[in-house]
Amino acid sequence: MAKKTTVSVVGCGLIGASWAALFLRAGHDVRAWDPDPQSLGGFRDRVATPLAQLEQIGASTAAQGVLHLSADLADALEGARLVQENAPENVPLKQDLYARIEALVAQDVIIASSTSAHPWSHLSVGMKHPDRLITAHPFNPPHLVPLVEIFGTDDAVVAWAEAFYSGIGSAPVTLKKEAVGHIANRLASALWREAVHIVAEGIADVDAVDKALVNGPGLRWSVLGAHMAYHLGGGAGGMAGYLDHLGASQEKRWASLGNPSLTPDVREKLVNGVMAEAAGRSIAELEAERDAALIALAKQRLKSD
Amino acid sequence: MAKKTTVSVVGCGLIGASWAALFLRAGHDVRAWDPDPQSLGGFRDRVATPLAQLEQIGASTAAQGVLHLSADLADALEGARLVQENAPENVPLKQDLYARIEALVAQDVIIASSTSAHPWSHLSVGMKHPDRLITAHPFNPPHLVPLVEIFGTDDAVVAWAEAFYSGIGSAPVTLKKEAVGHIANRLASALWREAVHIVAEGIADVDAVDKALVNGPGLRWSVLGAHMAYHLGGGAGGMAGYLDHLGASQEKRWASLGNPSLTPDVREKLVNGVMAEAAGRSIAELEAERDAALIALAKQRLKSD
Numbered sequence: 001m002a003k004k005t006t007v008s009v010v011g012c013g014l015i016g017a018s019w020a021a022l023f024l025r026a027g028h029d030v031r032a033w034d035p036d037p038q039s040l041g042g043f044r045d046r047v048a049t050p051l052a053q054l055e056q057i058g059a060s061t062a063a064q065g066v067l068h069l070s071a072d073l074a075d076a077l078e079g080a081r082l083v084q085e086n087a088p089e090n091v092p093l094k095q096d097l098y099a100r101i102e103a104l105v106a107q108d109v110i111i112a113s114s115t116s117a118h119p120w121s122h123l124s125v126g127m128k129h130p131d132r133l134i135t136a137h138p139f140n141p142p143h144l145v146p147l148v149e150i151f152g153t154d155d156a157v158v159a160w161a162e163a164f165y166s167g168i169g170s171a172p173v174t175l176k177k178e179a180v181g182h183i184a185n186r187l188a189s190a191l192w193r194e195a196v197h198i199v200a201e202g203i204a205d206v207d208a209v210d211k212a213l214v215n216g217p218g219l220r221w222s223v224l225g226a227h228m229a230y231h232l233g234g235g236a237g238g239m240a241g242y243l244d245h246l247g248a249s250q251e252k253r254w255a256s257l258g259n260p261s262l263t264p265d266v267r268e269k270l271v272n273g274v275m276a277e278a279a280g281r282s283i284a285e286l287e288a289e290r291d292a293a294l295i296a297l298a299k300q301r302l303k304s305d
Numbered sequence: 306m307a308k309k310t311t312v313s314v315v316g317c318g319l320i321g322a323s324w325a326a327l328f329l330r331a332g333h334d335v336r337a338w339d340p341d342p343q344s345l346g347g348f349r350d351r352v353a354t355p356l357a358q359l360e361q362i363g364a365s366t367a368a369q370g371v372l373h374l375s376a377d378l379a380d381a382l383e384g385a386r387l388v389q390e391n392a393p394e395n396v397p398l399k400q401d402l403y404a405r406i407e408a409l410v411a412q413d414v415i416i417a418s419s420t421s422a423h424p425w426s427h428l429s430v431g432m433k434h435p436d437r438l439i440t441a442h443p444f445n446p447p448h449l450v451p452l453v454e455i456f457g458t459d460d461a462v463v464a465w466a467e468a469f470y471s472g473i474g475s476a477p478v479t480l481k482k483e484a485v486g487h488i489a490n491r492l493a494s495a496l497w498r499e500a501v502h503i504v505a506e507g508i509a510d511v512d513a514v515d516k517a518l519v520n521g522p523g524l525r526w527s528v529l530g531a532h533m534a535y536h537l538g539g540g541a542g543g544m545a546g547y548l549d550h551l552g553a554s555q556e557k558r559w560a561s562l563g564n565p566s567l568t569p570d571v572r573e574k575l576v577n578g579v580m581a582e583a584a585g586r587s588i589a590e591l592e593a594e595r596d597a598a599l600i601a602l603a604k605q606r607l608k609s610d
Contacts (some may be wrong), residue, residue: 183518
């Protein structure tokens, strides 16, 4: 169990709730703030679901931290070592928020942005101490998917963040250079482009593509990375052998991949296809199924640790 | 438990061994043939490992089928309803094999090629009854990853194959139109292109990319397809809402994805990176770790069925 820390959660939507549940479950105290009284008012309820799911997994032996809600930013920042910012994806809004936070906290307080859309170099503009800012992007739903993608410019700040997120059971991955979409959303976008192409070209329907992914590469990528898969695909020669024998045909394959546009026709195929796959299940029901499956996997991971 | 069937396994390498284990474990009899006496001679041993792994999962209640090895093709085809062909990825060689098989079997015998590289339309050239040929591509390692990608031109043949592969615990996915790389390898290739780009550009190291995938999108894709993920990403509006609000930014993201070449410099980064990730573990050790993780997941799946 890591040292008990106080974390400010700034922005009380679903991502903020997921983060708060992870922090509390690991024994950290959380001080939450949102400019919208309604968001703030509903926060304790929104935290309850992910918290119950984490309890179902049974991960922590720490005494649960205390959740404090505050409509006053200064009060919400009191004693915090880390500020997890989950404001809307609006750069000026975030920059303004950082300025307000910087005016209220000590110099060693770290600000971590959950942003999926904006790079560090845009967000940090105008900060008094930009080195205290990191991007720390979780993957949805954050309390059930361990990945946190980190980028920052101060090695000590990044090292502290890596240790902190590891301590709450997450899997931090640090980028050497910032990139729009970090790693995971770039990979997801690249895969989806081809998945859309396959549907657009009439090779397979939406549900067939999803079934192939879930029962094939997706399953394998949950235990083995893409690079490592090609290392094993190279036989005794590993990655070097793979590249020697099949590098050229892989480049040929890349050249043959699709480059679809989201035309009205493609849009219709995707919407109808996903409705057929959902087979009457609502978004909430589909999310509950996803969460149940991820919870089962998290239990499994915990058991094999 | 499906009806007991006799399956000829033609080509006794690792893929053939994996198939044989699945067939035997489901209670089917297997008659195996390979032109190379050494391959044939070692086959019983090569089948033992996947068979033991399937027993570890505990999937079947059927009495295990009988494995018969034969150096005589006619004998190996005796009584078979399905021929699973796992010959080298060489079109003329496969075509020659199909001609020999067709001369020996009744008209209703189905030939299923495990090919990952060649489309049905190339393989079927010159066949007397091309409609009996399907491609049935497994995903490595076939006995631990359920996906089988099917393409054929005769609906009844395809329906029989879907039922048969479902019956052995696999997850058949049928393509409406053939495509080089079927679905899964096209998706894997698209993802890997971006994974290579991220390494080539110095955004993250090989092991960081793999860690991000395994703990992020890979984990989620093991329970939720890529199309369905965007449906859930659209909130209450689902896929339609997603495309309305974020379709344009997704197209912009696609335009920003990388298009790497496997230059000597990139090659060196990949080889060194994967060696660092392997951290001294041999290919065999890495495969054993992969298999252990996939076995744990298969047990988990079985439990939640």
